[in-house]
Structure formats: structure tokens, C-alpha cells
Amino acid sequence: MKLADLCRNGKEYDMRITKMIKKIASGGRFLLADNMGDLEIYGVIITFKDGSEFTYDTEHLRDAMIQRYLHSDILSLANNGGLRGKANIEVYGGVSGTPLTATFDFQDLVKTAEFGGQGKKGGKTNKGNDYEKDLFTSCEHFFEGGGPYPEHAKQIIEKITKATKLTYKGAKHAGGDNSSRPLKMRGANDIYISAGGSTTLDMGKTLTDITLLFGPAKGKPTKEVYLSVKMGDTLSFFNCGVRGGGKDNLSLFPTSSFKTGEIPAAGMAYLNMFGIDADDFKTVFRDYVGKDASRTTVDNHRRKISLKPSGVRALKRLIASGVGYGYWMVHYTGTDLHCYEVDRRYMANSAALLGNDIEIHYGGVNGKGKRVDILFETKNYEFKFNIRSKSGGETFPTHTNGDYYKK
Numbered sequence: 440m441k442l443a444d445l446c447r448n449g450k451e452y453d454m455r456i457t458k459m460i461k462k463i464a465s466g467g468r469f470l471l472a473d474n475m476g477d478l479e480i481y482g483v484i485i486t487f488k489d490g491s492e493f494t495y496d497t498e499h500l501r502d503a504m505i506q507r508y509l510h511s512d513i514l515s516l517a518n519n520g521g522l523r524g525k526a527n528i529e530v531y532g533g534v535s536g537t538p539l540t541a542t543f544d545f546q547d548l549v550k551t552a553e554f555g556g557q558g559k560k561g562g563k564t565n566k567g568n569d570y571e572k573d574l575f576t577s578c579e580h581f582f583e584g585g586g587p588y589p590e591h592a593k594q595i596i597e598k599i600t601k602a603t604k605l606t607y608k609g610a611k612h613a614g615g616d617n618s619s620r621p622l623k624m625r626g627a628n629d630i631y632i633s634a635g636g637s638t639t640l641d642m643g644k645t646l647t648d649i650t651l652l653f654g655p656a657k658g659k660p661t662k663e664v665y666l667s668v669k670m671g672d673t674l675s676f677f678n679c680g681v682r683g684g685g686k687d688n689l690s691l692f693p694t695s696s697f698k699t700g701e702i703p704a705a706g707m708a709y710l711n712m713f714g715i716d717a718d719d720f721k722t723v724f725r726d727y728v729g730k731d732a733s734r735t736t737v738d739n740h741r742r743k744i745s746l747k748p749s750g751v752r753a754l755k756r757l758i759a760s761g762v763g764y765g766y767w768m769v770h771y772t773g774t775d776l777h778c779y780e781v782d783r784r785y786m787a788n789s790a791a792l793l794g795n796d797i798e799i800h801y802g803g804v805n806g807k808g809k810r811v812d813i814l815f816e817t818k819n820y821e822f823k824f825n826i827r828s829k830s831g832g833e834t835f836p837t838h839t840n841g842d843y844y845k846k
Contacts, residue, residue: 442528446517450774452564454587455554456513457506461555464500464573466775468535470549478543483661486514488519488526522546544560570670570771575649578610595769595778596651599664599745602780605653613647620761622689622839628708628753629645630689633762640786643765665766674774676761678840681706681826692826692836697724698747707837712753713824714744714815715799720811720826723802727809727834735806746795758790758817761841768846771843777845788818809834819846 445455464467466478482496493512499505516526518571555566557632570588577586581596597606623633644667652660683690691706702710702717710717719737728736746754764786770777779785797815802808803825808825820843824837829837 440545440554440572442513442517442521442545446514447774449514451510451514451520451572452773453555453771456510457588458553460500460509463497463530464506464672466497469530470551471534471543472547472549475547476535476537478532478534478541478548479531481540482532483509483515484527484529485509486525486529487516488524490525491541494704504682504714507648518677528792530574540826543588567668567670571648571668573603574668574769574771575610575612578649578651579612579740580605581610590771591771594776595666595767597654598675598778599651599767601654603662603664606656608652608654611653613648613650622677623689623691624705624708625660627704628711628749629756630705630709630712630753631695631757632758634763638760640759641765642763646766646832648764649769666769667766668815669768670773673842673844674770675840681836681839690768691839694835697835700725708753708824712750713797713799715811715813717802719801723811724809724828724834724836728802728807730805732807733801733846736802737806740801740806741804742799742801743796744799746792746797751792751795754794754815755790758822762786762789785819789820793817793819809836820844821846 444452445459446452451457452496461481463483467481468479480497482494483500484817485493485495490571493508495505495509502511515526516522520526522528522545529542531540531542531550532538568583573587574591575635576627577588579590580586580595581589583593584593585833586592600607619638620634622630623636623638624630625638630680634645637645639645643663646667647665648668649666651663651664654660655661659765680688681691682688682693684693689705690703691709692702696703702722707717710720723736726736728734737778762781762785764783767778767780793816797813800806800812800814803810803812808827810825813822815822822841822843824839824841826836826839828834
């Protein structure tokens with residue numbers, strides 16, 4: 440394990456310092472590298488670069504105040520050059536299957552799933568899904584201050600309580616119940632991101648991951664507040680196949696047509712919305728040069744263009760259909776929590792382009808990829824859309840997705 444697994448940009452990441460300290464205090468075992476077994480940690484030794492040393496034993500770490508001291512020392516190491524020179528973190532304890540007590544460097548501990556490593560079956564856990572479930576647990580046990588993220592639940596519920604002037608009553612976990620959001624087409628040129636197949640922009644019930652219940656102080660719940668829960672720096676509001684074939688997939692660039700150089704009406708509407716040159720678009724995928732090529736697939740592969748008025752209107756409608764309204768966004772970057780209401784005004788600002796100019800990268804930023812990237816900004820977000828091939832064995836486009844970054 441590395442210090443960077445616990446801290447990023449000078450802040451604790453995903454509550455991992457807290458998780459580690461609580462695991463130590465409760466007698467949890469840590470896996471050791473090189474098949475050395477696992478370790479029950481009896482104490483932690485913090486050494487700063489000036490040589491000063493502080494020891495925290497498990498017995499004292501059961502005290503919340505001592506936990507805060509160790510938490511502060513680990514953050515201080517992270518913000519002052521990390522584990523270099525004399526600066527170090529050591530742990531000592533009992534190794535499984537032996538009578539030995541031994542001391543190990545922090546790097547000798549394996550980064551397991553709770554610290555962002557691999558799960559028991561070898562794959563990494565889905566941090567977004569894990570956070571959503573843990574946040575629900577904290578909302579469910581809000582009155583006892585329980586769950587992995589009690590401070591997050593407190594911040595969210597207090598903010599909504601202030602906005603609604605109602606009292607928190609409980610929570611329901613929607614999770615996997617929320618609907619898919621495929622691209623759909625309305626009329627000849629209007630492509631939108633559907634809400635469970637619907638054209639509605641009031642999409643709280645479609646997007647909700649956690650539904651909070653509010654009502655008068657002495658009464659039953661009278662209002663449902665929908666939370667869309669996200670984790671990570673980059674957010675995505677659609678990720679769709681482009682070949683058709685499935686009941687929810689709009690046929691933008693089917694392989695059979697692409698091979699003959701034809702693009703159906705829906706695909707042309709999608710390209711025209713962004714001002715993408717259809718011939719260069721086809722060249723990117725049909726004449727893919729490979730990442731090690733000495734040239735780009737098309738000339739002048741990074742272009743700034745001004746959208747036509749029809750393109751501006753179409754793009755605004757697409758963004759509005761992706762953002763929608765009628766819910767609260769809960770976005771945990773891993774270091775910071777953002778919680779805000781997405782209402783009609785917020786949706787309108789999110790779709791309001793900063794000018795008519797956008798940037799197109801044919802072949803991606805280096806001009807050699809199986810993709811076309813589209814970059815633009817609105818009042819609330821920086822967007823990066825792409826059309827790309829996710830297939831290792833072929834080059835024709837398979838997916839399109841839209842990522843966004845909150846300003």
C-alpha cells in the first residue's frame with residue numbers, strides 16, 4: 440500500500456485513512472505482501488522527516504481523540520513530501536500462524552478492496568456502487584450517526600431540510616431499479632437522451648439512486664426527494680451503443696452500412712449536431728493508422744468550428760435531456776462532497792453553451808485513435824463527448840458517451 444492510496448491532493452481520499460484507523464482499532468487483520476500471511480496490528484509508528492517519532496498503540500486508538508491525532512499525522516506526512524528520507528509509517532503486530540510479533544513498513548501491507556485494490560475474486564470493486572450503498576446505510580441510520588459516511592448523510596439531509604423546511608423521515612434504496620437512458624430520436628433531426636424511454640425532463644424518479652422521505656415534524660412523510668449519487672472526478676450521463684440491434688440502441692452507425700460508406704439519417708443527424716465532417720469521420724475508422732503510426736489519420740485533426748444555429752439548438756436539447764431536473768445531485772469526488780438541487784433553472788444553465796464554438800478531435804487528441812472527441816462548455820459544465828470503437832478486434836465505431844466536469 441502507498442500513502443497515495445489514502446490521500447490525494449492534500450486531502451483524505453474516500454475516507455480511507457479513517458477506514459484504516461478504525462480497522463486497526465477494532466483488531467482487523469491486514470494482508471501482507473509476498474504471501475507472508477496477515478497481520479493484526481498492535482501499533483503504528485509515525486516518523487517525520489526531522490526524525491521525530493510518534494507511536495500509537497491499538498488500545499489508545501480506541502479513543503476517538505487519539506484516532507484524530509493519528510489521522511492528522513498521516514495527512515501531515517502526505518502534505519510534506521510523503522514517505523521520503525526519514526519520513527515513514529511502520530506497523531507492528533502479530534503475524535497469523537506464528538507466535539511472532541514483527542514490524543513492517545506501510546508498503547508491506549497489500550492494498551485490498553476497501554482501500555481501492557482488488558476484491559476477493561481478483562477484480563476491482565465498483566467504487567460508485569459501493570459509495571451509493573454505504574451512503575444509503577448512513578442515511579438509513581442517520582439518527583444514530585451510523586454507517587460508513589455519517590458526515591455525508593448529515594450534510595445532505597441538513598441541506599435538503601433547509602431547502603424544503605420539512606423534517607427527515609427515512610430513506611429508500613433505489614439503486615439498480617433506476618431506468619436505462621438510451622439515445623432516442625424524435626422527428627427527423629432531434630436526438631435526445633431518454634428517461635426510461637420517455638421524453639420527460641422531470642426525471643427524478645428515473646435517476647434516483649437513493650430516495651429520501653421528508654414530512655412535517657409530527658406527521659408522516661409527504662415528500663420524496665430523489666438523489667442521483669455519483670463518485671469520481673469524471674461523470675457520465677450517457678454511454679450508448681451506436682450500431683443498433685438492441686431494443687434500446689439507436690442505429691447511428693451500423694457496421695453493415697459503415698462498410699459501404701453509408702451513414703443512416705440518425706447518424707447524420709448526430710454528426711450534424713456537432714458539425715462533424717462525415718467524410719473525415721468515416722476516414723478515422725475505415726483508415727485507422729494505429730497508435731504507433733508516424734502520421735495522423737486525417738490532416739488538421741484538431742479543429743475549432745462554429746456551430747450552425749440548428750446545431751446549437753439541437754445540442755442544447757440533447758444536454759437538457761441528459762441533465763433534466765427534479766432531483767438532487769450528490770457528487771463525491773473522493774475528497775470533497777458536492778450536494779445541490781437540479782431544478783429547471785439549473786438544467787437551463789447546464790445546457791447554455793458559452794458561445795457557438797466547439798472543438799473536434801478526429802482520431803482523439805493525438806489524431807491516431809479509433810475515436811472522434813467533441814469538447815465544449817456550458818455555464819455549469821465542461822463536456823467531452825466521443826464516438827469510438829471499444830472493440831480490440833475491429834475499428835468501426837461501437838459506442839458514444841458524454842462525460843462532464845462540474846465547474
